[in-house]
Amino acid sequence: MTRGGDYADVLVAGAGPAGCAAALTLAATGADVVLAHRPHPRQWHVGESLAPTARPLLDRLGILDRVASHGHEPWYGTRSVWGDSTLTASDFIGGPYGPGWLLDRRAFDVSLRDAAREAGVRRHDGSVTAVSRVGQLWRVSMSGTEVVVRYLLDATGASARVARRLGAHVVATDHLVAIAAVLCGRTPAGDTGSGAERTSLVESAPFGWWYTAPLPGGRTIVMAVTDADLVAPTGLRHPAGWWEALTATHQVRTRTCVRGNRPPQRLAVLRAGTSCTSPTAGPGWAAVGDAATATDPVAARGITAALATGVSAGSAVAADAQGDEDALTRYAELTTAVHTEFLRARTACYRAEGRWTGPFWTRRRRDPHASP
Template identity: 35%
Template sequence: MMYNVLIVGGGPAGAASANLLSRAGLSVGLVYEPGQHRFAGGESLAPSAKPMLIELGAWSAFQADAHRVCYGNTSAWGSSHLADRSFIHSPFGNGWHLDRPRFDDSLRQVARLAGATLLPTRIMKVARHETGWLVSTDDPTQSSLTARFLIDASGRRATVARTLGVPIEHHDRQVAFMGWFSAGSGAAPDEDSTTLIESVADGWFHTALLPTGKRVVSFFTDGHLPASKLARTRAGFSALIQQTTHVAECLYRSGYQLQGPPVAADARSGRLTDATGPGWLAVGDAAVRFDPLSAQGVLSALYTGILGAKAILNEQAGSPDAFPSYSGALDRLYDAFRTNQSVYYRQEQRWPSAPFWQARLGAGFAAINYPQS
């Protein structure tokens, strides 16, 4: 099957690109692995995502999916006392704690209604072809797919970019450990509508109440530190939570119990050294990946998915600056994130000799480039 554009990855970035390109009249194939979800933690969506969802024609479907409303963030950062940051001043209203599998599926369905072909299968091989690209899948009933343009929306794996040998710069060693908690029977109901963040000597914690009624707790530290080894076990994860004040109290109030062992996930900040090339570009986490502390992941996935689609449309219209302009926009986005990241970490000065914080409080933090792995 020949497509104008083939998109590898069906998360928010890939679905957003598929949506806009299909509405522009291009034939689009959206390849994604069914049932796969990279980070089913307490992912949030900022109020500023609303205009993008409206642009994609996805706002009505989003509202119908009943994601949990989030009215702001509460944090113990730089101090043991909690500070509130409400979304009340946002012109777009409240944010949301997402049911990510439902959110992703909804965006894919909106893209399908726009004309995209959904291809729930796994990519086996990507190669250049005389007409553009040749993509093989693990579906024995389906012949190889061909396309003029290829979009890498495969998340942190950056499947296409890695195949092409494009290096990834990582600027920290952060890893996440997530645990899901269920409230005890007869416990006080949890009606929290904020995101709670609390820093500790070994890193920082995040917790949020999910649309499913479960509460997720995520611990972030550097992968080479002892706390990383401890967090991989149920007992160790629980012991680390006891180092907190506010997260532990939140769990205690509703009698929450950890359900199963914690799950680890890559949480490093980084970017491709080049997110575009002849006949291809990367969007979402495949192009730029942000520290979860920024809460920019899903928002930036939508933004870069839209921006990448427009770059392809501009390139097809004959603009020689389409891909360079897109690359420049990604660079500006990531550079702004790195500046804000450094400023925010420097607000925490309570453990200057702890390895996690030493790595972030040094003058060279913004320039560190760890080897690709």
Template identity: 30%
Template sequence: MTQTCDVAVIGGGPAGSTTAYALAEKGWNVVLFEKEKHPRFHIGESLLPMNQPVFERIGVLDEVKRIGVYKPGAEFYDVNPDNPPHRFYFRDALDKNFPDAYQVRRDQLDEVLLRNAGRRGAQIFEQTKVTGVTFADEGQGAALTVTPEGGEPQCWQARYVVDASGRDTLLAGQFGIKRKNMRHASAAIFGHFRHVPRNPGPEAGLISVCWFEHGWIWFIPLPDGLMSVGAVCSPAYLKTRRGSTEAFLADTIALTPPHVRQRMAHAELVGEVRAAGNYSYQCSQMCFPGAILVGDAWAFVDPVFSSGVLLGMRGALRGAAYVDAELRGAPEAAALRDEFERVQKRSVKDFTWMIARFNSPGIRHLFTNPGNPWRVQEAVTSLLAGDVERDNGVRPRLMFFRGLYYFFSCLKPVSAVREWLRRRARVRAVVN
């Protein structure tokens, strides 16, 4: 027997849950399929200040604050252990109205968002996997093959499909439109630990980023005394792993500056160490007749600026506005689709430029020796806060920052060329 709905949402992460909430709020019959059972582990724990208006919009800001660790900003350590860290406080961004953020365990955050969508009226089916989608001609709906865990396949008919399947990239794989991001080839290895010291006082929630020989390492303070610790490095370095992931992460930490090793001296692993291969990608298309891709189902970039949850949720709200207009046959649907695509592509592009050069001497110098000519440091802080969509003076100042980057790179041509060659070698390693 075929069951019907207005909108089928594939995936119960932040993007999927937000889309389901927004469309159910409009009165549509929304069904969300999530292949796992919440709560479940997920990486991406550090949120940005610009997440908070989105959380407030969907009515979960107080819950997020309750489960989160207060985050006033981020600190960056240079490769040279003699150089002190430089701290970027969100209160120093161009817009002073968003001075803080929170860090959360993603299993808790994602469950809050999923249950919130259910309370708004979306039907939630967990441990239910979508295994195929067949579209009718001219965007006249789609048939989904859905299999509950331990059950028989079912057929659902939907007027519209929202792919929020994350890195599974269900529709992108079906249509063959997923492309690795050749400008940024990276891999990550990470885990949760206890007994890792935090900064004292109000800085206890600062995220710490430290460069080292093979890339950079993060420290993200989480609730219940946990610390998320991970290293982002080249895929070629990750391929040198021998033995367990736990031992490889320990060996990687042994290559970091003394203050990092000292911070991990008494660390106790909680759970398992996980690794992710070359994960940066983008799909060549975001909208189809009868379907859209939101969040990581469309693109994923490096976690260094913690942009994933924010881009996914904001894109979900824009995507939901477009789908609502499409279902109503509203004349503004085309304009909303164009805005959805334009803003998402531009936001990812803003982050990608800096991420691709994050290990370069020029970026390290600018992040650990910042100045504020023409309020450029405030603009970089705004980028770290996720404030890249509004026309508030951030973008031209980020262009000026790019000019400073090229200037400092010219001052150290040998180091700059060496890093450029290293990036090229990473891309060749991924291609081959």
């Protein structure tokens, strides 16, 4: 298709990791790509770490060196208190890819968008407001502008706003939320349990579980993870109740209740539920990232999965454009199969914690294909 202001080969709606990965993959094939992005500042993200398994994906996208040199801290592994009171370790040392990263998410996302721009991807500051099919093309309205494209990729997050406009539906498995704060207190001298050790920590609790990890700049992110309907009964919505629950932990308290830290003045409630869009692709379109499959953050795979689906969908679109009529169907089947396997693994993970009997835990010990 001829490059121009009103036409493009592909429109990617959403400029997070999944959307940028798809745009970079397609730009590498010579496609004319428009990346639609509506800025909406967020102070925190549910996912602040990037697993070592993302390295091959970043390398394929040509941005591994950019990410590695962008000031993110190394992530050496995970500590967990799960199933009993023992602190266990899962380290990346000796693995094939080396350490992961504890991200400055804002800087990470900006670097991906900059890479896409440098690769020739055009950016539009706005969101998709209407979509219609015109023969084999899409006519897309975006905040007062109209563009005609051959392919449309939905990277709008778990809401899958574009895919739902095309007839897909989102199947939610739960309504998980993370109540998050960023703490900035100084660590007491000699405290080796601080965030400075560059590992993340997960600790189960009667209402769900806690997550904490160091962030660049000496900060620490701390999240209480539970179901949306359990936030009020547990008192986690208010800083005082959240802090009281934190001080009842063992390992998380050791890391976070340090000199200078006090109950946070405010909390962010972030959506973290598991869901899958059905279907995840169709003629001329595909969903990527959380718009395709959103997974429980206990798996610590959100950003890596976003990059992977972006690369896979971009490759499927390129193959379809070359005449492979089954490419998008294969992509849809693959994402559905991966999500189904994740549900099984998630159930096994939660069943391994048998100390708690509250509603959060009983819900997750059910068959993964049971109704929400």
